[in-house]
Structures are given as structure tokens and as C-alpha cells.
Amino acid sequence: MSAAISIDGLTKDYQVGFWRKRPYRALDGLSLEVQPGEIFGFLGPNGAGKTTTLKLLMQLIFPTSGRAEILGRPVGDVGARQRIGYLPENPYFYDYLTAEELLQYFANLFGYSRSEARTRAARLLDRVGIGAERRRQQLRKYSKGMIQRVGIAQTLLNDPEVIFLDEPMSGLDPLGRREVRSLILELRDQGRTVFFSSHILSDAEALCSRVAVVAGGRLAATGRLSDMLAFEIRGWELVIADLRPQVLERITGQLQKTTEISPQRYALELPLQVPPERMLADLTATGARLVSLNPIRDTLEDFFVRRVAEVGEGARAPRKGLDAGD
Amino acid sequence: MSGWRGRAAGVALALTLFGAAVALQVVRDRIYSREQAQNRAFLYVQSPAALRRIALSFDALAADVYWIRALQHYGGDRLSRDGRQRYQLLYPLLDLTTSLDPYFTIAYRFGAIFLSEGYPGGPGRPDLAVALLKKGISSQPDNWRYYHDIAFVHYWQFQDTRTAAEWFRLARTQPDAPTWLEPVAASMLIEGGDRESARIVLQQILNSPEPWLQQMARRSLLQLDALDFLDRSIRPVIARNPPPPGTPYSWQWLVGRGAFPGIPIDPANVPFEIDPATGTVSVSPRSPLFPMPRIGSPQ
Amino acid sequence: MRATSWIAVNVFKESVRDRVPYNLALFAVLLIGASFLLGQLTAGQDVKIIKDLGLAAIAVFGLFIAIFIGIGLVSKEVERRSIYSLLSKPISRPQFIVGKYAGLVLTLAVNVAVMTVALYAVLGYLTYIQTPAARSAWDAPGVDPRLLEAIGLIFVELMIVTAIALFFSTFSTPLLAAALTFGLFIVGHFNTDLKNFDKIVDSLPAVWLARGVYHTVPDFSAFDIKTEVVHGLPVAAGYIGTTVGYGFAYIAALLVVSVLVFSRRDFK
Numbered sequence: 001m002s003a004a005i006s007i008d009g010l011t012k013d014y015q016v017g018f019w020r021k022r023p024y025r026a027l028d029g030l031s032l033e034v035q036p037g038e039i040f041g042f043l044g045p046n047g048a049g050k051t052t053t054l055k056l057l058m059q060l061i062f063p064t065s066g067r068a069e070i071l072g073r074p075v076g077d078v079g080a081r082q083r084i085g086y087l088p089e090n091p092y093f094y095d096y097l098t099a100e101e102l103l104q105y106f107a108n109l110f111g112y113s114r115s116e117a118r119t120r121a122a123r124l125l126d127r128v129g130i131g132a133e134r135r136r137q138q139l140r141k142y143s144k145g146m147i148q149r150v151g152i153a154q155t156l157l158n159d160p161e162v163i164f165l166d167e168p169m170s171g172l173d174p175l176g177r178r179e180v181r182s183l184i185l186e187l188r189d190q191g192r193t194v195f196f197s198s199h200i201l202s203d204a205e206a207l208c209s210r211v212a213v214v215a216g217g218r219l220a221a222t223g224r225l226s227d228m229l230a231f232e233i234r235g236w237e238l239v240i241a242d243l244r245p246q247v248l249e250r251i252t253g254q255l256q257k258t259t260e261i262s263p264q265r266y267a268l269e270l271p272l273q274v275p276p277e278r279m280l281a282d283l284t285a286t287g288a289r290l291v292s293l294n295p296i297r298d299t300l301e302d303f304f305v306r307r308v309a310e311v312g313e314g315a316r317a318p319r320k321g322l323d324a325g326d
Numbered sequence: 327m328s329g330w331r332g333r334a335a336g337v338a339l340a341l342t343l344f345g346a347a348v349a350l351q352v353v354r355d356r357i358y359s360r361e362q363a364q365n366r367a368f369l370y371v372q373s374p375a376a377l378r379r380i381a382l383s384f385d386a387l388a389a390d391v392y393w394i395r396a397l398q399h400y401g402g403d404r405l406s407r408d409g410r411q412r413y414q415l416l417y418p419l420l421d422l423t424t425s426l427d428p429y430f431t432i433a434y435r436f437g438a439i440f441l442s443e444g445y446p447g448g449p450g451r452p453d454l455a456v457a458l459l460k461k462g463i464s465s466q467p468d469n470w471r472y473y474h475d476i477a478f479v480h481y482w483q484f485q486d487t488r489t490a491a492e493w494f495r496l497a498r499t500q501p502d503a504p505t506w507l508e509p510v511a512a513s514m515l516i517e518g519g520d521r522e523s524a525r526i527v528l529q530q531i532l533n534s535p536e537p538w539l540q541q542m543a544r545r546s547l548l549q550l551d552a553l554d555f556l557d558r559s560i561r562p563v564i565a566r567n568p569p570p571p572g573t574p575y576s577w578q579w580l581v582g583r584g585a586f587p588g589i590p591i592d593p594a595n596v597p598f599e600i601d602p603a604t605g606t607v608s609v610s611p612r613s614p615l616f617p618m619p620r621i622g623s624p625q
Numbered sequence: 626m627r628a629t630s631w632i633a634v635n636v637f638k639e640s641v642r643d644r645v646p647y648n649l650a651l652f653a654v655l656l657i658g659a660s661f662l663l664g665q666l667t668a669g670q671d672v673k674i675i676k677d678l679g680l681a682a683i684a685v686f687g688l689f690i691a692i693f694i695g696i697g698l699v700s701k702e703v704e705r706r707s708i709y710s711l712l713s714k715p716i717s718r719p720q721f722i723v724g725k726y727a728g729l730v731l732t733l734a735v736n737v738a739v740m741t742v743a744l745y746a747v748l749g750y751l752t753y754i755q756t757p758a759a760r761s762a763w764d765a766p767g768v769d770p771r772l773l774e775a776i777g778l779i780f781v782e783l784m785i786v787t788a789i790a791l792f793f794s795t796f797s798t799p800l801l802a803a804a805l806t807f808g809l810f811i812v813g814h815f816n817t818d819l820k821n822f823d824k825i826v827d828s829l830p831a832v833w834l835a836r837g838v839y840h841t842v843p844d845f846s847a848f849d850i851k852t853e854v855v856h857g858l859p860v861a862a863g864y865i866g867t868t869v870g871y872g873f874a875y876i877a878a879l880l881v882v883s884v885l886v887f888s889r890r891d892f893k
Binding site (some may be wrong): 055058059060061062078079081082084085086087088090091092093094096097101105106108109110111151154164 | 631705707709710717893
């Protein structure tokens with residue numbers, strides 16, 4: 001099956017400076033593929049080139065070199081845009097329109113009839129939880145979180161096959177984030193492809209099947225999440241209740257880290273050498289209770305920080321030639 | 327709109343459309359002349375006071391624009407072949423120009439020249455010319471040029487040498503006025519036949535500190551004396567003593583007749599000359615008083 | 626095409642919800658007030674003055690609308706980044722530009738129409754209360770259908786101004802675009818002085834330069850037939866035709882250039 005999104009050597013240089021313009025390479029030879037039906041996480045620190053990539057895919061900006069295709073059609077193909085949805089970062093919509101009007105307007109642009117547009121708008125506003133009263137107020141009165149929801153709604157107007165989300169969780173409270181997460185999963189279940197960029201790694205961990213990490217405009221790593229995190233366990237986390245202080249004092253030397261959760265309840269970090277079963281047996285003998293036992297793996301964050309540091313900021317310096325790749 | 331071919335086509339299309347626009351413009355201008363309408367539109371605001379307010383702080387620039395239009399109007403009517411040389415809008419345009427910029431000297435001066443030019447070639451409105459110049463005087467009372475120009479309008483258009491000389495005198499009293507103004511005034515008076523006034527002016531010039539002016543004044547006074555002498559004492563006598571037919575006029579014959587005690591001499595002690603055929607007496611070219619001023623009204 | 630018209634409708638909606646209705650109300654009030662005031666002051670010249678005032682007001686108000694909404698048409702969308710979500714929909718950039726332009730022209734049309742109706746209403750009232758004797762002294766009838774000729778040309782002129790404002794809006798900031806558009810408007814009104822340069826200046830390069838500027842800058846003064854109409858003087862149909870044709874050709878050229886500039890623009 002052909003890729004839903006295919007990016008090949010995509011490079012973007014900006015000219016900076018006033019008199020003598022120097023090229024600033026925002027994106028350097030990015031190549032990756034996104035298969036249909038997967039949730040793909042596009043991760044990286046701020047300024048890594050995530051939004052640049054998305055803008056290149058939406059043809060809001062033009063590449064210096066390289067190409068990209070969405071659903072087999074080159075980027076910029078107007079017909080292909082009929083089958084995709086896009087949510088920009090910190091979206092702004094026309095604040096003199098109501099949510100209803102905005103969605104109907106966009107639906108009209110997709111070519112839906114007036115009644116069809118009305119139906120779709122209403123359905124999506126229900127789905128993202130904007131009430132009947134609210135949706136008739138002008139957008140200038142909406143909070144950031146509500147705008148974000150409207151943004152998600154307008155992304156889905158045309159039942160898109162591929163959905164691009166740029167920082168979809170920004171501005172949402174934990175409840176909102178949970179809802180968006182479940183929405184994304186729902187979209188995947190419906191067979192759609194989701195490409196979302198984020199710098200919040202826990203979201204990626206929860207949702208993505210595959211990720212790409214960019215830093216300094218270059219691709220630092222890409223692959224299945226589980227592959228990337230298939231590292232050795234580096235320790236154990238033992239959560240114990242009813243642990244008496246004297247007992248704790250006795251074992252402290254063996255522990256890497258102790259965190260008090262509440263009186264007599266602790267999270268203990270054991271290094272690899274200390275077998276957890278032994279420790280557990282010791283503690284339960286003193287009358288403590290096991291709450292949970294978990295291996296400590298590299299988190300995505302650790303992996304992330306390490307990889308980003310490897311790529312480094314040297315990628316941004318002006319280069320002699322402008323060829324993609326080294 | 328992809329690729330450079332698309333862009334080239336776009337640029338070509340834009341240029342074609344622009345060319346079409348210009349073509350239409352040229353065609354329209356050729357068929358429908360807008361001069362008349364244009365000028366009417368210019369005088370949409372007839373009142374100088376209102377125009378000053380509208381022009382805000384760009385009075386001088388607006389004055390320039392109106393000056394250019396005045397010139398075009400004058401030139402356009404001058405060169406027009408269909409006889410509508412009426413220059414109707416010339417004075418209003420000049421009035422507006424000078425109201426917007428009261429220090430626009432050229433507008434007053436050339437405007438006066440244009441306006442006083444006689445019909446049919448010009449508007450033939452010396453009265454408006456004087457009015458315009460007087461407006462100039464009201465804004466710049468010590469500018470001798472305006473007085474000088476008014477004097478010439480009176481001289482050329484109204485044939486009024488006395489008033490002209492008076493305006494010359496006023497011009498002379500302004501600061502920085504050139505010294506040749508008064509002699510010109512005197513000459514003008516003499517030409518006009520007004521010797522009394524001329525003498526008065528010349529007497530005043532005698533008091534001038536400039537030696538060449540004194541000299542000139544003295545000379546002019548002697549010339550006047552010569553003229554008076556000729557008129558009073560010579561010509562009547564000759565008229566009473568015509569020679570017989572066939573005999574030319576000559577001093578010898580007249581003196582021989584006893585008409586004159588001797589050959590008459592001018593105030594510079596040079597004998598007058600008499601024309602043998604007509605008996606006209608004039609100052610000799612050998613005299614320092616020659617050439618004498620023209621007598622009679624200016625052409 | 627359908628998408629373009631939806632964009633146009635949206636522009637119209639925005640202008641309606643913005644500030645435009647207040648302009649109209651102000652205009653109507655001014656005009657009605659002026660008419661009654663002037664009726665007391667002038668000796669039977671009130672009709673001419675109302676016509677002058679009305680036409681001038683339509684031109685001026687229309688100009689402000691054209692410039693101030695026109696300059697923001699594109700730059701506001703880009704600045705606020707509402708253009709991101711708009712351009713991800715299946716519309717092309719040319720459609721966007723044309724749609725925006727059409728929307729503003731629609732706004733202008735409605736404004737001008739309302740002002741025209743107000744003007745005719747006041748003229749109608751004045752005509753009604755005047756005696757037939759006074760009316761016969763007028764250069765042109767009070768409720769003069771020929772006013773529509775003048776208003777029509779004013780409207781085409783405004784369409785050109787809008788196209789210019791839109792063009793500048795595609796690549797520069799609102800303030801600069803407003804200044805440039807207004808500047809071009811002023812120069813365009815003094816255009817005929819440039820054309821006649823050869824009558825007063827000797828230098829040939831200067832004349833050619835002036836001619837060049839005359840043909841490049843839009844010839845706005847040609848669209849002004851207010852004086853003729855108010856005084857009842859005839860205006861040739863051919864003149865109106867060629868001038869309108871000129872206007873449309875110029876507008877089309879501007880739109881094509883605007884599309885060209887806009888199509889290759891990066892949106893930061």
C-alpha cells in the first residue's frame with residue numbers, strides 16, 4: 001500500500017539579515033514516510049522545524065529543495081486538499097463569525113450544499129462539546145481551549161483520510177487533553193491517518209505507533225516507538241505503604257532514590273543490582289504492604305534529550321553550499 | 327500557477343491587460359478632449375479663501391499647480407485655431423495662484439503681461455493686469471517691480487504717461503529700487519509731451535548722489551530747453567518766413583532776411599540744423615545733446 | 626468558482642459586522658442636515674450644492690472604505706494567520722485573491738447604492754418642496770438620472786483603488802499599503818498635468834518621463850464628471866465607454882499581478 005504521506009529530502013532555507021542575507025536552514029533534507037492508518041508523532045523541541053514541515057506540507061511555504069506527496073499527489077494539489085484536514089498551531093479564525101458560521105463557511109468551501117454543511121457543522125460541534133448556546137456566539141468571545149476545539153472540529157468537516165495536527169493539545173486543560181487523545185484514537189480506529197506534531201512526549205507515548213524526532217532542522221531518529229524504547233531496564237520502582245521509618249533507615253543505603261508520597265507511603269528506586277523480590281520479602285516481613293512494582297525504563301524523554309543533544313545546534317550555522325544532506 | 331512557465335504566462339497576461347488599458351486611454355484622449363472640462367473642474371472651488379483651507383499646508387504646491395494650469399490655459403487659447411481665444415479663466419486662475427502663494431512674484435508679473443496683451447491676440451484686460459499687480463503690492467508693499475510693471479501698463483495700454491511716471495516715482499521710493507527708474511520716468515514724461523512734469527522730475531534727479539545721474543539730468547534739462555527754444559522761438563519765425571518757391575530753406579537766407587540775428591545755437595552752443603526741403607529744425611548730430619528724446623505718444 | 630463566491634460573501638459579512646454601517650448612517654445624517662441648512666442659506670442654489678456635496682461624499686466615503694478595508698484584506702489574514710486554515714481547504718491562491726476582491730467590490734456596491742438612494746431621497750424632497758418657477762431655473766432636474774453616470778464612474782474608480790489596495794496588501798504591511806494607495810490616488814488625480822507637460826517644459830526626457838507616468842499611474846481624473854452632470858452638460862457615451870473599459874483592463878492587470886505575487890509568497 002502506498003504511503004499516506006511521503007517526504008523526500010525536504011529542505012527549507014530562509015534568508016535572514018537585512019543587507020547581506022544569509023541563509024538560515026530551518027529544515028535540512030527531511031525524509032520520512034507515514035503509512036495509512038497509523039498515528040505518527042512528529043516530535044522535537046521548539047524551533048526544531050516541526051511547524052516548518054507542516055507548513056511545507058500545506059504549501060503555506062515553498063521548499064528550497066526536495067518534494068513531498070500526500071495520498072500520492074504532490075503537495076499543493078488542490079484536489080488532494082479535499083481529503084485532508086489541518087489544524088494549525090495556536091489557530092486563529094475569523095472572530096466576527098460564530099462557531100457555527102465558521103464551520104458552515106469551511107464546509108461550503110469543501111463544496112457541500114448548505115444543508116449538508118449545516119448538518120456537518122452541528123454534528124462536529126456536538127462531538128467536540130460546544131453547546132447550542134455557545135456555538136451561536138462570536139468566536140471573539142471564546143477561550144483558548146474552546147478555539148482549539150473549534151479548530152479540531154473544522155479539521156474533520158470533510159471526513160478526511162489524513163489529518164494533520166500541529167500541537168493539538170496546546171491550550172487545553174487535562175480534561176480537554178484526555179478528550180483529544182481519545183478522539184485521535186477514535187480517528188485511527190476509523191482507519192484514518194493522523195500526523196501530529198508535539199513537544200509533549202507523554203502524549204506521543206500514549207498515542208503513537210511510530211514517531212520521528214527532529215532537532216535543529218534535521219531528522220534525529222524515526223521508527224516504531226517500542227523499538228526505540230527497547231532498552232534495558234535500568235532499575236525498579238517499588239511503591240510501599242505502611243513502611244516504618246526505622247525500616248526505611250535501614251534500607252536507605254541500597255536505594256537510588258526515595259520519594260515520600262504520603263506518611264508511611266514511599267516510592268523507592270532500586271538499582272539494577274538489588275533484586276526486587278528480596279527487598280520486597282524483607283519489607284513485607286516488617287509489616288509493609290506492596291502497592292506496585294514497575295521496571296524503570298528509559299522514557300521517551302531521556303531518549304529524546306539524548307538524541308537532540310547529539311544532533312546539536314551546529315546544524316543551524318550557515319553552510320557554504322546549499323545541498324541537502326551532508 | 328506552478329513552475330516558471332505559469333509565472334511567465336501570468337506576467338505576459340498582466341502586461342497585455344495593462345497595454346490594453348493604456349491603449350484605451352490613448353484612444354479616449356484622442357477623441358474626447360478634456361481641456362475645457364478640466365479647467366471648469368479646476369475652478370470647482372472658486373473662492374481663494376476656501377481653496378487655501380482645502381490645500382491645508384500645501385498652499386505653495388497648489389499655487390504651482392494652478393500656475394502651470396494658468397500657463398497651459400493661456401498657451402492653449404493662444405494656439406487654438408478655432409478662434410475661441412477668450413482667456414476666460416486666465417484671471418481666475420492667476421487670482422487663485424496668487425491667493426495660494428502671495429509671494430509668487432512671477433505669477434503677478436507675467437500674469438499682468440498676459441492679461442494686458444491686446445485683443446485679438448490676447449485678453450486685452452489691462453485693468454485686470456493692474457488689479458493683479460495691486461494685489462501683489464498689497465502682499466509685498468516694498469517690491470518695486472510691481473510698481474514698475476503697473477507704470478508700464480499705464481504707459482503701453484492706457485497711453486497715460488503722467489500716471490506711468492507717478493508709478494515710476496513710487497517704484498523709485500521702494501528699498502533696493504534701481505537708480506535707472508527715475509530717468510526712465512523722466513523720458514516717459516518727455517515722450518508724452520509733458521515737459522513740465524519732466525522738468526520737475528529732472529530737478530529732483532539733480533539732487534541725486536550719483537554723478538552720472540546728475541549728468542544725465544543736466545543733459546535732459548538742456549534738451550528740454552532746446553525743445554522749448556525750438557518751439558517758442560524758432561519754428562514760429564520760420565513759419566512766418568517761407569522762402570520763395572525753388573529756394574531751399576537755409577540759415578543764410580533767413581539771417582539775410584533778418585528773421586534771426588544769427589544762426590541759432592542750442593544750449594550746448596552748437597548750431598541747429600535746418601532741413602533744406604522742409605524747413606524742419608533739429609538739433610545737430612554734432613551736438614552733445616544729440617540724440618534728442620522722441621516726442622509724441624508711444625506706439 | 627463557488628469557493629470564490631463563498632470567500633467574497635465572507636468578506637462582505639466581515640465588513641458588515643465591522644464598522645461600515647456606521648459610515649452610511651453618518652453619511653445619511655450629514656447629507657440630510659446639510660440640505661436643510663443650505664436651504665436656508667443659498668438662494669435657490671441648494672440643489673446644485675446638494676448634488677455636489679452628495680457626489681463628493683460618495684466619492685470620499687467610498688475611497689475610505691476601499692482603502693481601509695482593501696489594505697487589510699490580505700495582510701490581516703496573513704498577520705493573524707487565519708489564512709493557514711483557509712488555504713488548507715481545497716481552494717487555490719488565485720481563488721483567494723479574486724474572492725477577496727469580489728467581496729470588497731460587493732461591500733462597496735452596497736455602500737454606494739445606499740448612499741445613492743439617500744441622495745436621491747433628499748433631492749426628491751427638495752424638488753417636491755420647490756416651486757415650478759424655481760425648478761425651471763435649475764441647470765439639471767433635481768432628481769436627475771444622469772447622476773447615475775457620475776456615480777457609476779466613481780464606482781469604477783473605487784474599484785481601481787480597491788484593486789490597488791489589494792495589490793499592496795499582498796506583500797506589504799497595512800500602513801505602508803494605505804500610504805502607497807493614497808499616494809497613487811493623489812497622483813492619479815493630477816495625471817492630466819503630467820500629460821500636458823510638453824506644453825510648458827522643453828526638455829524631452831522630462832516630457833517622456835511625464836508621459837510614462839501619465840500612462841502608468843491610473844488616470845483617476847478621467848473618472849470625474851461630477852461638474853458636467855451637475856451643470857447638465859452632456860458627456861459622450863463613447864467617453865464613458867472607453868473610460869470604463871480602461872478601468873476594467875487596469876483592474877484585471879492589477880489582479881493578475883496580485884495573484885502572481887501572492888502565489889509565490891511564503892507565509893511565516
